[in-house]
Amino acid sequence: GQQLNQSPQSMFIQEGEDVSMNCTSSSIFNTWLWYKQDPGEGPVLLIALYKAGELTSNGRLTAQFGITRKDSFLNISASIPSDVGIYFCAGQLWGRNDMRFGAGTRLTVKP
């Protein structure tokens, strides 16, 4: 119900390739956030989405809030080695206060 299903679990790509990951749920979300976490560090906010259909870019990153409010995707274009890390989606359920996280996508970029 309130679970966030994030996929893929891990990705191994070549430098320069594009990357796509997504989060889905059976519940409606008010907000979608995308974070990146480096080992031993706290997650860093990449993109925040607030409206259904919203498409937002941050440099080489693009994220969209799904029309149904139940999903979101994150694309990374022309990946570079420093993109390595774990990417988490997070969502705030409609009518609730807390923020739930997906299980993460572990990205490895080969030079």
Next chain:
Amino acid sequence: DSGVTQTPKHLITATGQRVTLRCSPRSGDLSVYWYQQSLDQGLQFLIQYYNGEERAKGNILERFSAQQFPDLHSELNLSSLELGDSALYFCASSPQGRGNTEAFFGQGTRLTVV
């Protein structure tokens, strides 16, 4: 630097003990969230406070408790510690308790129970 400060950075303690983790939110943020992250796992939501009051509760054990003080800093108390409580504990803060909000994370406290 996110502006969220967590202390201590590392903590090693024995089973059965009690510890307190501290979080200072970003200036002006009223909402504080606590999360637990076990090795190679996702972030499990524990509890949220907004302006001193509990707002939402997640998978928080009865042995754990939290509070937010008038100056808006928060503490997470973990008691009767077990080996399985070893994890990274993160605090995040945001301006609002509900609605459009962006949460910023601290560097975490790494708790090791031996």
